[in-house]
Amino acid sequence: MGERSLLNQLIDALRCLPGVGPKSARRIAFYLLERDRDGGAQLARVMAEAMVAIRRCTRCRTLTEHDLCALCANPQRDAALLCIVEQPSEVVALEQATDYRGQYFVLGGRLSPLDGIGPDELGLNMLETRLRDEAITEIILAISPTVEGRATAQLITERAARYGIRVTRIAQGVPLGGELEYLDSGTLALAFAGRRDVV
Amino acid sequence: MGERSLLNQLIDALRCLPGVGPKSARRIAFYLLERDRDGGAQLARVMAEAMVAIRRCTRCRTLTEHDLCALCANPQRDAALLCIVEQPSEVVALEQATDYRGQYFVLGGRLSPLDGIGPDELGLNMLETRLRDEAITEIILAISPTVEGRATAQLITERAARYGIRVTRIAQGVPLGGELEYLDSGTLALAFAGRRDVV
Ligand SMILES: [Zn+2]
Ligand SMILES: [Zn+2]
Numbered sequence: 229m230g231e232r233s234l235l236n237q238l239i240d241a242l243r244c245l246p247g248v249g250p251k252s253a254r255r256i257a258f259y260l261l262e263r264d265r266d267g268g269a270q271l272a273r274v275m276a277e278a279m280v281a282i283r284r285c286t287r288c289r290t291l292t293e294h295d296l297c298a299l300c301a302n303p304q305r306d307a308a309l310l311c312i313v314e315q316p317s318e319v320v321a322l323e324q325a326t327d328y329r330g331q332y333f334v335l336g337g338r339l340s341p342l343d344g345i346g347p348d349e350l351g352l353n354m355l356e357t358r359l360r361d362e363a364i365t366e367i368i369l370a371i372s373p374t375v376e377g378r379a380t381a382q383l384i385t386e387r388a389a390r391y392g393i394r395v396t397r398i399a400q401g402v403p404l405g406g407e408l409e410y411l412d413s414g415t416l417a418l419a420f421a422g423r424r425d426v427v
Numbered sequence: 428m429g430e431r432s433l434l435n436q437l438i439d440a441l442r443c444l445p446g447v448g449p450k451s452a453r454r455i456a457f458y459l460l461e462r463d464r465d466g467g468a469q470l471a472r473v474m475a476e477a478m479v480a481i482r483r484c485t486r487c488r489t490l491t492e493h494d495l496c497a498l499c500a501n502p503q504r505d506a507a508l509l510c511i512v513e514q515p516s517e518v519v520a521l522e523q524a525t526d527y528r529g530q531y532f533v534l535g536g537r538l539s540p541l542d543g544i545g546p547d548e549l550g551l552n553m554l555e556t557r558l559r560d561e562a563i564t565e566i567i568l569a570i571s572p573t574v575e576g577r578a579t580a581q582l583i584t585e586r587a588a589r590y591g592i593r594v595t596r597i598a599q600g601v602p603l604g605g606e607l608e609y610l611d612s613g614t615l616a617l618a619f620a621g622r623r624d625v626v
Binding site for chain 1: 432433434436437438440441443444445453454455456457458459460461463464466467468469470471472473474475476477478479480481490491492496497514515516519520608
């Protein structure tokens with residue numbers, strides 16, 4: 229089987245998936261070819277489009293193929309509540325786990341000066357514009373309780389204070405140092421419901 | 428996030444991959460979108476082509492985008508040796524693990540009358556044509572040592588006997604009831620080198 233065969237190209241290309249080594253890639257390639265070509269073809273179509281068309285929402289910075297994501301474009305969402313998360317995946321997780329009906333803002337990371345991640349990289353100017361111009365009454369911090377996460381939360385709390393906005397953070401059930409993305413839905417829902425004021 | 432968003436379509440489509448549930452699909456989608464769009468786009472291109480273009484080799488029944496696979500088309504492969512495997516993935520595994528330089532034949536399964544898998548489904552007529560017409564001196568059975576695999580090997584051994592062809596099977600290191608596909612390379616190489624005549 230020459231190195232350039234389409235099958236080998238497929239096996240190589242599958243290794244871009246997280247956690248997929250040479251053996252898993254081979255197994256996936258044969259599984260699709262022998263048992264689910266329709267699924268593979270559909271995945272290829274959607275993936276090709278997604279890699280090109282999905283960008284950041286111009287308002288909340290989550291991932292979307294539109295200028296405004298479906299949440300920002302939805303007039304039924306409560307404009308007084310703004311939940312701040314680190315990653316777009318956490319927006320999806322919170323939407324699935326909770327009955328929250330407010331808005332979101334996606335930082336895209338945590339403050340980490342040594343890695344070159346400062347307020348600009350996290351969109352804090354964009355956030356402050358929203359705090360100033362919109363009728364936000366509560367900011368809900370859904371940020372991982374790590375050292376960097378706490379520093380990030382602290383900075384946001386200071387900015388919110390300039391506009392007299394209440395700041396809460398999700399609390400109950402988030403394990404110390406835990407990543408929100410890997411929490412089960414039940415724990416995440418509890419944590420969200422149990423949010424409390426930041427002192 | 429509406430059910431129809433491109434992001435949700437991508438997450439849904441990723442579930443066609445073996446062993447990928449809703450959480451893994453979400454994780455993979457965000458990984459590709461945030462960290463490896465080039466890899467994702469390349470995978471989409473290759474996968475789209477592979478799902479359409481890859482068919483069975485008309486001679487050995489392995490997967491290939493050509494009429495004849497690279498192995499069948501290679502005049503340097505020893506035409507006197509024919510290794511018989513169950514699945515195309517095992518051709519790849521043997522090529523990587525051993526220095527075998529003969530030909531292959533892919534059954535596509537094991538005899539299983541209750542599942543409607545008989546000699547026709549395994550291409551045994553096609554195999555017998557090769558046994559009759561080609562200068563094959565040894566058949567190497569690389570078939571999983573399960574009950575159905577043994578029945579399959581038995582049937583092939585009977586057919587080979589009609590043409591006076593020696594039949595060996597790979598032996599050392601294949602665990603009882605084990606699937607060849609999941610063997611490590613070293614064990615597979617040992618088993619291949621340690622093949623012996625079928626009584
Ligand atoms: Zn948005
Ligand atoms: Zn072939």
